[in-house]
Amino acid sequence: MPELPEIEITARRLDGALHGAEIASALAPGVKVMRTFEPPLSVLAGQRIERVGRRGKHLLVETSGELVLVIHLMSAGRLQLYERKAGPRDRTSRLLVRALLDDPSREVELRLREFGSKQAAWVKLLRRAELEQDESIAKLGPEAWPTPPLRELLGAPRPLHAVLRDQHVIAGIGRSWVDEILWEARLSPFKRAGDLDDRETASLAQAMADTLGGAIDHYEQTVKLPIPDKLPMPLKVHRHEGEPCPRCETRLEAVHFEDYVIAYCPSCQTGGRTLKDRRLSRLLK
């Protein structure tokens, strides 16, 4: 599941390669991928790519024609850049944008691919003036990195694990990085956001900046075009339940939910308590 650091490095790499490239064609082999139909993708031909950026977990491809492709990878999508065209039988292709680079002059393909059987990744083609009003962007909270106004955002009497992943509160964090951030801050995933004191709020802010910034720095060293199918996520706690805590060596525990898992260190985060699944499922609702 790509989150803020993975989307950020994708945007940086694609922006570096595609800035100024002229679009030759754009089409969507994924039958369900387009969420807008006017203007049609065909108007992109002849326009230049001015910027590839990010807002929350959305990728934004801005063009010289005052248009923006908004791309959401959901859990299994990747936006990658290839020298060769996708084969007609490549069933992972959802959106294909052919573009001409200047130096050296060659054609490349920006390809939205999606793995697995579900088609959940989506694309909108919007006029730039409409972007901020579009429901996908308008309802997003402030960016989780580098300096969100945390004190103003954390009033809710909801568990931290839920609040930090709520894109309407704060944009960019999902199931993987929330575990890392809360472990770094030594906070229980189930502590209510509104109960944090000043010292805890400060350590959470520091943990968010260090964890998300550290992941981006890691990707700057390790991620190259075309953007790998599997990003080398530097996770210490998430998906490491059963292993020793990297800080104190206590066994990392996990709480399993239908579609995600919360991993944490009982010594560092919950006062030594191991939390039972059933009770916590109720708490998180």
Ligand SMILES: [Zn+2]
């Ligand atoms: Zn620990």
